[in-house]
Each structure stands twice: as C-alpha cells, then as structure tokens.
Amino acid sequence: MIVLDSNQLRHVLPGSPLYGLLSAVAGRAGHTLATTDVALAEVVRQRKEDLGAALKAWTTAGFEARRLMLTDRNRIKTLALHPKQLHGRRRGIAHEQSLELERRLRAAFLVLDTLPEDALSAILMEAQHLPPCEHGMGARDATIYLTTLRAAVAPQISASGEALPLLFVSEDGDFSRFKLPVGLGFDALREVKVLHQRTVVATLNTLGFPKSAANSDDVVARPEFQQALVEAVINSPIMPIRLLRQAEEAVEVRIYRQAGAPAESCTGDGVTVTSMTGEWSIRFVEQVMPVRPNGMPGGYRGFGMRAEGTALLVEGGSHSPSVELNSLVLSFPDR
Structure with missing residues (x-):
C-alpha cells in the first residue's frame, strides 16, 4: 500500500499526469493507492479555500474593469459568468466543487478511517508533548501516522506471494x-514497519524507476517555475500590501537560486517528475537604472525578497507542464 499525506496528495489528484503514472506503477507492483480521512479532509478544505479566493479575485477584477470602461460596459457580460452573478454564487460554487473533488478522491484512493481511540491518543500525545508533538502541537500528524500503522498490520501480498512494505x-x-509511547495501547503496532518516503519521486524510485540528478538552475530558469513562484508570492497572505502593489507594477522579475539540494527527476510512462527543495531570490524590478559613470551597472528600483520551499514539476502526455509549490516560506531581508 502507498499512503499519501496531504502535502503529496494535492499533487496526485485524479486526472493529473502524476496520478496516471503513480497509479500505473503502483498497480504493476501490487500496491493500492491510499490516504487517510484526515489528509483527504485537509486537501479538500485547501482546494475550497483556494477556489473561493480565486473567484473573489475574479469578481473584484470584473467590477474594476466595468468601472474603468468609458463606453460599452456591458461587453463584460461576454464573460462566462458575469461578476454580479458570481459575487452571490462564489461560496456555493466553491462548496459544490469541493464536494466533487472529495467524490473523485474517494473513487481513486482507498480512504483509511481514523479509529476514535487513535484520535484520542494523538490528542494525549500533544497534551503530554510526546514526539512528534513535543512542542504542544502535531496531533494531526500523529493521527495520520497511527492510521497508517494500522493499515500496515496486514500487509498486501504481491503476485509472487511476497509481503509488500x-x-x-x-x-x-x-x-x-515518531515513537509509539508506552501505556497507550500500541503493543500491536510496535513491530509494524513503514517506509517513509519524502516525495513521489523517491517513491517511484523505490518502485523501480531510477531517479537521476537534475540541474536545479535549469529548473529555476523555466518559465513554468518562475510563473508559479511569482503567483504564489503575490497570493501569499503574508505579502505586505505596499510590496504587493510594487510587485504588480514591476516591469521585470528576476529569479535566482540561492541554495538547496540538487533536483531529482524520474521518468516513466511518458511522464517526467522533477522534485526540488531550495531557496530562491526574487527581485521585482520597477525601473532599470542607467549605467553609472564608471561603467558599472546602475542597478534597479524595486525590491528583493526570498522564498524557500519545495517545488514539483510534472510534464508529459497531453498536459502542459505544471508546477506545484509546497511549504513556501517568504522573507524580506532588506525590509
């Protein structure tokens, strides 16, 4: 069985090239794709919030476009859904779409239900600051892992009769x-073995698809990555309003790799998956300054910032290349 946490499940949604690859590879190896009820609920909630925010931005943009038009304002009605109609319906649309996403996830993945006693044990672990809840938080993680351990008690058997990890x-x-605490009724789980994989690329490698090093600078230079990073930065709730306005007025965005491990890539069934963790410098340029009298570059007017996180680039098949960013942390060293 292959159990996906929420930070990986959002990359492997039904219908995506990565889901097609992972499900085919897992099926050939005898594995079932699964997730937990808690991870599924988190992914559905995130998608609902993201869609709601996008619909709100669309509504705002529609009203602003009508305000700025001097003539023929009704031409805005040629949009698929008029902003005034969308304004009253966006919550309903987001709710309907989240229900559809949950339906598709439940059809594509085996959903492992959390036992009530495991949920209670996770809360007690958080209350007692037991690993991985030693800082008084992490009951969600503990619940997901306990549910995963339960699923590993009776392993799946391959076609050759071997027990699959x-x-x-x-x-x-x-x-x-993660360590099972003493005295909370976990004796049956102490001998259970679970292989922890950090990424889908690592999982594909475990299933027999060799991974190789990829050039991180080449990944950062790709338009798909740069567009995804800029959109993630602009849509971040911690982006200061003043800087957001400057970013929207920028005539150029320069992105450089600052640090991070080499990217890892894996190809199978016509799909290439590249995973990269790093820190990137982003410079929003409002104006390029003239060359100085001494011949040195004049620099630029604008601002710089940094972003740190994990990127997943998927390409192949009939889909355009896509980039997903996870655990994005922003910093403003010059501010």
Whole structure:
C-alpha cells in the first residue's frame, strides 16, 4: 500500500499526469493507492479555500474593469459568468466543487478511517508533548501516522506471494521522529514497519524507476517555475500590501537560486517528475537604472525578497507542464 499525506496528495489528484503514472506503477507492483480521512479532509478544505479566493479575485477584477470602461460596459457580460452573478454564487460554487473533488478522491484512493481511540491518543500525545508533538502541537500528524500503522498490520501480498512494505509519502520530517509511547495501547503496532518516503519521486524510485540528478538552475530558469513562484508570492497572505502593489507594477522579475539540494527527476510512462527543495531570490524590478559613470551597472528600483520551499514539476502526455509549490516560506531581508 502507498499512503499519501496531504502535502503529496494535492499533487496526485485524479486526472493529473502524476496520478496516471503513480497509479500505473503502483498497480504493476501490487500496491493500492491510499490516504487517510484526515489528509483527504485537509486537501479538500485547501482546494475550497483556494477556489473561493480565486473567484473573489475574479469578481473584484470584473467590477474594476466595468468601472474603468468609458463606453460599452456591458461587453463584460461576454464573460462566462458575469461578476454580479458570481459575487452571490462564489461560496456555493466553491462548496459544490469541493464536494466533487472529495467524490473523485474517494473513487481513486482507498480512504483509511481514523479509529476514535487513535484520535484520542494523538490528542494525549500533544497534551503530554510526546514526539512528534513535543512542542504542544502535531496531533494531526500523529493521527495520520497511527492510521497508517494500522493499515500496515496486514500487509498486501504481491503476485509472487511476497509481503509488500507500506510506503508512507510525506515531505514532513516529523514522521521520522515518531515513537509509539508506552501505556497507550500500541503493543500491536510496535513491530509494524513503514517506509517513509519524502516525495513521489523517491517513491517511484523505490518502485523501480531510477531517479537521476537534475540541474536545479535549469529548473529555476523555466518559465513554468518562475510563473508559479511569482503567483504564489503575490497570493501569499503574508505579502505586505505596499510590496504587493510594487510587485504588480514591476516591469521585470528576476529569479535566482540561492541554495538547496540538487533536483531529482524520474521518468516513466511518458511522464517526467522533477522534485526540488531550495531557496530562491526574487527581485521585482520597477525601473532599470542607467549605467553609472564608471561603467558599472546602475542597478534597479524595486525590491528583493526570498522564498524557500519545495517545488514539483510534472510534464508529459497531453498536459502542459505544471508546477506545484509546497511549504513556501517568504522573507524580506532588506525590509
């Protein structure tokens, strides 16, 4: 069985090239794709919030476009849905779409239900500051992992009669420090073995698809990556309003790789998946300054910032290349 945490499940949605690849590879190896009820609920909630925010931005943009038009304002009605109609319906649309996403996820993945006693144990672990909840938080992670361990008690059997290991896929490093506490009724789980994989690329490698190093600078230079990073930065709730306005007025955006491990890539069934963790410098240029009298570059007017996180680039098949960013942390060293 391959159990996906929420930070990986959002990349492997039904209908995506990555889902097609992972499901085919897992099926050939005898594995079932699965997730937990808690991880599924988190992914559905995130998608609902993202869609609601996008519909709100669309509504605002529609009203602003009508305000700025001097003539023929009704031409805006040629949009698929008029902003005034959308304004009253966006919550309903987001709710309907989230229900549809949940339906598709439940059809594509085996959903593991959390036992009430495991949920209670996770809360007690958080209350007692037991790993991985030693800082008084992490009951969600503990619940997901306990549910995963339950699923590994009776392993799946391959076509050749071998017991298959359970692969748990999550970029969250806290799971590597998970220890079953004494006295909470976990004796049956102490001998259970789970292989923790950080990324889908690592999982594909475990299933027999060799991974190779990729040039991180080449990935950063790709238009798909740069567009995804800029959109993530602009849509971040911690982006200061003043800087957001400057970013929207920028005539150029310069993105450079600052640090991070080499990218890893894996290809199978016509799909290439590249995973990269790093830190990137982003410079929003409002105006390029003239060359200085001494011949040195004049610099630029604008502002710089940094972003740190994990990127997943998927390309192949009939789909355009797509980039997903996870665990994005922004900093403004010059501010």
